[in-house]
Amino acid sequence: MLGEAPYPWFGDVWDRFGQSLAQSRLGHAVLIVGPAGVGKLALAESASRALLCRERGLGRVSAPCGVCDACVQVERGSHPDLHRVEADDKTGVIGVGAVREICAQLLMTSQMAGYRVGLFPNVERCSVSAANSLLKTLEEPPPNVFMVLVSARPGRLPATIRSRCQVWRCPAPAPTQAAQWLREQGVQDADAALDRAGGAPLMALQVSGDPLSASLDAVLAATLTGQVSVAQAAKQLEPYGSEAALSGVLMSIDTVLASGADHLASGLQIACFGGSRSARQLYAWRDAVLREFVRDRTGLNELATLERVLAAGRGEAPAAVT
Numbered sequence: 001m002l003g004e005a006p007y008p009w010f011g012d013v014w015d016r017f018g019q020s021l022a023q024s025r026l027g028h029a030v031l032i033v034g035p036a037g038v039g040k041l042a043l044a045e046s047a048s049r050a051l052l053c054r055e056r057g058l059g060r061v062s063a064p065c066g067v068c069d070a071c072v073q074v075e076r077g078s079h080p081d082l083h084r085v086e087a088d089d090k091t092g093v094i095g096v097g098a099v100r101e102i103c104a105q106l107l108m109t110s111q112m113a114g115y116r117v118g119l120f121p122n123v124e125r126c127s128v129s130a131a132n133s134l135l136k137t138l139e140e141p142p143p144n145v146f147m148v149l150v151s152a153r154p155g156r157l158p159a160t161i162r163s164r165c166q167v168w169r170c171p172a173p174a175p176t177q178a179a180q181w182l183r184e185q186g187v188q189d190a191d192a193a194l195d196r197a198g199g200a201p202l203m204a205l206q207v208s209g210d211p212l213s214a215s216l217d218a219v220l221a222a223t224l225t226g227q228v229s230v231a232q233a234a235k236q237l238e239p240y241g242s243e244a245a246l247s248g249v250l251m252s253i254d255t256v257l258a259s260g261a262d263h264l265a266s267g268l269q270i271a272c273f274g275g276s277r278s279a280r281q282l283y284a285w286r287d288a289v290l291r292e293f294v295r296d297r298t299g300l301n302e303l304a305t306l307e308r309v310l311a312a313g314r315g316e317a318p319a320a321v322t
Helices: 008-022 041-053 069-076 096-107 128-139 159-163 173-183 190-196 201-208 211-224 230-241 242-259 263-267 277-295 302-313
Strands: 029-033 082-084 116-120 146-151 166-169 270-271 275-277
Touching: 008 041, 008 166, 008 173, 029 230, 041 069, 041 116, 041 146, 069 096, 082 096, 096 116, 096 128, 128 159, 146 302, 173 190, 173 201, 190 201, 201 211, 201 242, 201 275, 211 242, 211 302, 230 302, 242 277, 242 302, 263 277
Parallel strands: 029 146, 029 166, 082 116, 116 146
Antiparallel strands: 270 275
């Protein structure tokens, strides 16, 4: 056995991965899909550790030992055969240069005589050119290379990329299992936290200790339905700071998108924030929040930042930044 899965709801997919690894039937790429907040990245990182552990590779242990030089380097983020691509801080896009660099690194000889692993979080953020570059490596994978793609929105990926990966589906766990895990983490009102997080346990864990989360949905609903003005709502959120408020709004939007994926994929509107929104409206709002995240906020009025985000949620033109 490969040891315990990073989270209990990943037991089945983790066991299948362990069996494939033990029988040398591992493919060259997997695509881990599922809603935000279920732990997909943790699963990807655990799979990477399992592949790179020297003791496991030598057959001395069945699960990553956590103490060999390879495991220590993975933990520190310095393993020479583990390569990770990130989206650009300013644009939120994975550019072609970043993908070409990681693919070139995967073509090189392993520095530790084992696997080379490429980790692609939020792979749906690849630009068209970046996706094409990634596809070339997926079509002609080098030996002893394992590529781990992670996405909460696999529908945004080209079908050609999806077809060349083994898909690991990671849906949100059953509410009873998620609630039990949250109670083990010390969350008292686990059911309420899960409701606020759309059934995503890691999001629920985050919001359970966050005073902002308790009031944010009510503020957003009151703002988007016109019960309070944008200026009044921004004032209510201002004490939490613009960065925390932006994070909360983004998580609320992602929760709606994850919980209503079937409706949105069918072109239907989904009930949220006291009304209903289409996919186009929700993604436009999400993009507006991301633009504020990457904006240099040095010297900017935090209240004005919050007003722009809330105005975008109502579909109003935000005030110009001065």
